[in-house]
Amino acid sequence: MAALKEVDDLSGEEAATELARLVRVIAEHDRHYYQKDAPKISDAAYDALRQRNAAIEARFADLVRVDSPSGRVGTRPAEGFGKITHKVTMLSLDNVFSDTEVHEFAKRVRRFLRWPEDEPLAFTAEPKIDGLSCSIRYEHGKLVQAATRGDGRTGEDVTSNVRTILDVPETLAGDDWPNVLEVRGEVYIPGAAFNEMNVAQEAAGKPVYANPRNAAAGSLRQLDPSISAKRPLRFFAYAWGEVSAPLAKTQMQAVKNLGAWGFTINEHMRLCQSTDEMIAVYQTIEAARAGLGYDIDGVVYKADRLDLQERLGFVSRSPRWATAHKFPPEQASTVLENIDIQIGRTGALTPVAKLKPVTVGGVVVSNASLHNADEVMRLDVRVGDSVLIQRAGDVIPQVVKVLDPDREGRGDVFVFPTHCPCPLKTPAVRERDEKTGEPGVITRCSGEFACPFQRVRHLEHFVSRQAFDIEGLGKKQIAAFFEAGEITEPADIFTLKDHNDGLKIEDREGWGDLSASNLFTAIDERRTISFERFLIALGIRHVGQTNARLLSVSYLSWQQFHEAMLAARDPASEAFTQLNGIDGVGPIMAEAIVQFFAEPHNEGLVERLLEQLQVTDAMPPKSDSPVAGKTVVFTGKLEQMSRDEAKAKAASLSAKVAGSVSAKTDILIAGPGAGSKLKKANELGITVLTESEWLTLIEGL
């Protein structure tokens, strides 16, 4: 492309042409940014386009167009919002998709609580609103702060925007609310208001939103609250975060109280005394769905009694006491244009269906996962086929089936590659099941660290939200730095600034002084990182967010963990036994971790990284718990609660729950029928408690 002329050198005619071009280009980028949530250029490059437009308009005032982007304010936030750390994590929900799974959910809850079969256990059922969740804090009845969910722990400060929502009271009604009250619920835009909003957007030559959810997100995340105020945002309250006093004894009553204090609550919420009733409410809500006036994507069930919710607690990031019963996925048909092979972080070859773009449930889909070689064979999809695809929520779209398998002249059967598509073309190997030795489903590139595709995936993972979360360093930037040989392993990220005299990132396409300096700041902010995030970032197989948390609370510091893993290379070591004894760590995960550290390449990678960083220790166990930091083992039959509840309770008191007795065990809780574990504990002189003694020890905690 020819270099752009300086604004000062443009003739009137050239200026007019250029303004027309800029309208098109900027509108196009707005569309990518808003509807597809996938910007094609960096913020800096986008800003440069708008600046050029403004500069030309300043010189040629009579050429300013009615559809000029300069007439629009706040199309895109100029810079980020303040961050708010949630005192109580904002959780997500597990999903179920069938009546059978609803029964299983209810049974799981009963089993955990050891609830007698003949005794009713109440659940609430209510619509699952398809918007974005928000936490609104009141102190002494006054709204003081509002935050988006973000990653669940830290969200964005959207206080001024939330204040503009009519369903959200500035001051609480009544006087029986707790002094600290964080109300949680869903911000959404009703369907009719959404349509009107898009008509107005279109008339003003502005980009339209793909669906109400995106529109709500875009509206809430306006930096200018006067724009939010004009958007038809609404709010349903259905939950809470930090509270200085309990809201009620039941979910139903708590939500009713929120209603009495001035919030809009959903009128379709019902109390159910049986699983059949829950399913009946689901069916009623599903039948009412089209006429509700706002988008919902399922029904949420919650154990009604709040004391039971407390006992049930959480697994990972979802409560055990609630689940979402999702509506069936939306389907559409389209044409399969190609099958690509993508390489994952651990070298897995994943076939991806490249589709003729089609709208499914309000979102344009052009890729769908085909999972693995077996799945491609089972579906027998071939290029040129008409296929049925579906997507449910945020799940990656799936290919359901070929619609015209008997068509004349179909393409060839897809042959799964035998080599990695990376430049090295290393052989791809079909994995074997670690237990049976049977061929597994995954085909993996054998190039490991040599495979450039794997390295790029690993770097992408390293900077991702759950790991280092480096703003300004996304897939696109990683790819460019990798290709230039400037970031080839994680440690290189942290030396980027030192090399910038030579690199001159700010002079490159898509970058500017501001975005380059923002990037260096973002990187510097991550030179201190939590042990948990560091573990996630390493990308050890089977160690995602949940397991990283488990390991970090078990070992507390990187040093202790690292030393233990090096020692655990010897399967006869105490370190190996200890790792395997952690409740939640299975043999496959233990093996993967030990193998990771036994690999010299990984050791080098970690060593170079640690020259650049500080890894902070995990929070020491709560000191007010007498069992904090203690390793406990349960054996025999428990009579007052289920094994799962006992373990979960111990873990919530910062005890480490192990599956086997070793010299590291502090307490064995033995019920009737205890055998070899009890014997071993006695031999080792470990404290042994009955279930009642254990409950007395932790009473009131």
Ligand code: IVH
């Ligand atoms: S309860 C502890 N109730 O669904 C559980 N969530 O997939 C807190 N959502 O992040 C959530 N309607 O944004 C709950 N009636 C409802 C909901 C609801 C929509 C959203 C919420 C949550 C997501 C989880």
